[in-house]
Amino acid sequence: MTNSEQKRAILAVVLSGLVLFTWQAFFAPKHPISTPEILKSETVNPAAITASSALNPAPKKAPLSENIKSTTSASNINNANQALELKSITLLDDKREYNIGSYLTLSNIKNSESFFSFDEVVGHTEPLNISILNGNNEEKIYFDFQNQMTENSVEGLNEKYNIKIILRINDKGLLAFNLSSPTAFKYRIRLQSSPSEETSTQQNREYVYFAEEVERITVGDAETGEAKFKWFGVDFKYHFSGFVFHEKQPVKFRSFEKSSDFVVDLSRPVTNFSGDYVFIKKNYDTLKDLGNQLDLSIDFGILGIIAVPMLKGLQLCYSYFPNYGIALILLTIFIRMLLFPLSFASFKSMKKMQKIQPELAKLKEKFKDDPPRMQKETMALFKQAGANPLGGCLPMLLQMPIFFAFYRVLYGAVELVGAPFYGWIHDLSIADPYYVLPVIMAITMFIQQKLTPSTSADPTQQKVMMFMPLIFGFIMKDLPAGLNLYIAVSTAFGIGQQLLVYRLTD
Numbered sequence: 001m002t003n004s005e006q007k008r009a010i011l012a013v014v015l016s017g018l019v020l021f022t023w024q025a026f027f028a029p030k031h032p033i034s035t036p037e038i039l040k041s042e043t044v045n046p047a048a049i050t051a052s053s054a055l056n057p058a059p060k061k062a063p064l065s066e067n068i069k070s071t072t073s074a075s076n077i078n079n080a081n082q083a084l085e086l087k088s089i090t091l092l093d094d095k096r097e098y099n100i101g102s103y104l105t106l107s108n109i110k111n112s113e114s115f116f117s118f119d120e121v122v123g124h125t126e127p128l129n130i131s132i133l134n135g136n137n138e139e140k141i142y143f144d145f146q147n148q149m150t151e152n153s154v155e156g157l158n159e160k161y162n163i164k165i166i167l168r169i170n171d172k173g174l175l176a177f178n179l180s181s182p183t184a185f186k187y188r189i190r191l192q193s194s195p196s197e198e199t200s201t202q203q204n205r206e207y208v209y210f211a212e213e214v215e216r217i218t219v220g221d222a223e224t225g226e227a228k229f230k231w232f233g234v235d236f237k238y239h240f241s242g243f244v245f246h247e248k249q250p251v252k253f254r255s256f257e258k259s260s261d262f263v264v265d266l267s268r269p270v271t272n273f274s275g276d277y278v279f280i281k282k283n284y285d286t287l288k289d290l291g292n293q294l295d296l297s298i299d300f301g302i303l304g305i306i307a308v309p310m311l312k313g314l315q316l317c318y319s320y321f322p323n324y325g326i327a328l329i330l331l332t333i334f335i336r337m338l339l340f341p342l343s344f345a346s347f348k349s350m351k352k353m354q355k356i357q358p359e360l361a362k363l364k365e366k367f368k369d370d371p372p373r374m375q376k377e378t379m380a381l382f383k384q385a386g387a388n389p390l391g392g393c394l395p396m397l398l399q400m401p402i403f404f405a406f407y408r409v410l411y412g413a414v415e416l417v418g419a420p421f422y423g424w425i426h427d428l429s430i431a432d433p434y435y436v437l438p439v440i441m442a443i444t445m446f447i448q449q450k451l452t453p454s455t456s457a458d459p460t461q462q463k464v465m466m467f468m469p470l471i472f473g474f475i476m477k478d479l480p481a482g483l484n485l486y487i488a489v490s491t492a493f494g495i496g497q498q499l500l501v502y503r504l505t506d
Helices: 003-026 118-122 284-290 301-320 324-338 340-355 357-366 371-385 393-411 436-451 459-466 468-476 481-505
Strands: 068-072 086-092 096-101 106-111 128-134 137-140 144-150 153-158 163-169 175-185 187-192 204-210 214-218 223-236 239-255 261-266 270-281
Touching (some): 086 144, 096 163, 106 270, 118 223, 118 239, 187 223, 270 284, 301 393, 324 340, 340 357, 393 481, 459 468, 468 481
Antiparallel strands (some): 068 086, 144 153, 153 163, 187 261, 204 214, 204 223, 239 261, 239 270
């Protein structure tokens, strides 16, 4: 192999690596920590917090007195010899049930608008706990729920610190907390999730909080900081679990390495503390209606300004053709047609570059010992043929933000969960069980690669590029069927556009 051929081979490998790196950076899903260590409470508290009994599958309008359930007879708390009866209270409305323990722990939620059960999403943890900071110790607060005012509201009292609590389901379906006391206390809110390997339905991804802007922390990473929070929570691929402050609060926050806890402490003692707990599927319009910019919990990346109109377009197509597979195909074709002027310029430029390849090869051979002259003659040839070496790449690069934004929309779109297409595709949010769509996608990419004129005469580089469809097909085989459908349709329609341009320019 000559020195020139070695350089071309190295260049081909570098370009392939760059493509794979770009894929990992923008496309590849983030895999969470699979074996975390659950953080233990910082306070020595021998009280055993027992899980509440399982709820019935559907909300029942039970008598108010039946909604307060005893889960154990007595417990010693904070080494005092006072018998405290642990209870759980159930609040419900037409769509939801919240089960809250005596220590302000949530043990179960049922929401008719969620795709998966509460346990499937958050795992077998205490997803939310509110306690007080007594000196340097965290102390769980026991509440005696004695006055259930309605089916969706209850009052409780902590006699030790004279803290009164009101819990209710507000008009937006969120669980509203209000803690009040004559003495000011610093409160701590602890979120837990149990990171696990990604499944077809869920993925514990990140802690997310909104101060001046949205910030994200991978579960299992150690972070500390201070900010003024409006809300914070856990981003589960299709659901969001979090806490919304009624007023922006200055807080200190921590997440822990190899742990599943996210701890938020109020920066100063308060006599009145209120907020809402939210557990909801990440439907953009629903989150937008909740206010407080909760729609930012959906991670569209830096291309949100493009992604949101695309999501609206997908919903619009679905309103006319109530099949998300068909809606996805129609939107993909519309985007391809919208970008056709850029595609036309790119394909036309590549065709011209292909035509002058023999002349370029002759110039390189003729002036191989005179690089300045070779460069001058090459530029003259480009000008004479009306070709531009960047003409094929630049229009394609301008299209990439559109395709990346559409990819982000489809990767986390709740609209695709449980949405069937046709035949064997019963859920567009999970992988094709028979890998038919990934194979079709790889074949269309291979055909497009064959049709695309090569601007290089190096056979080694050409062979490396021919393997790219196979690599992409392997990467995509375990990703949602909706994504594979989108790429396959987009590539197939692009082939048609490419053939049309070639016919017009010949």
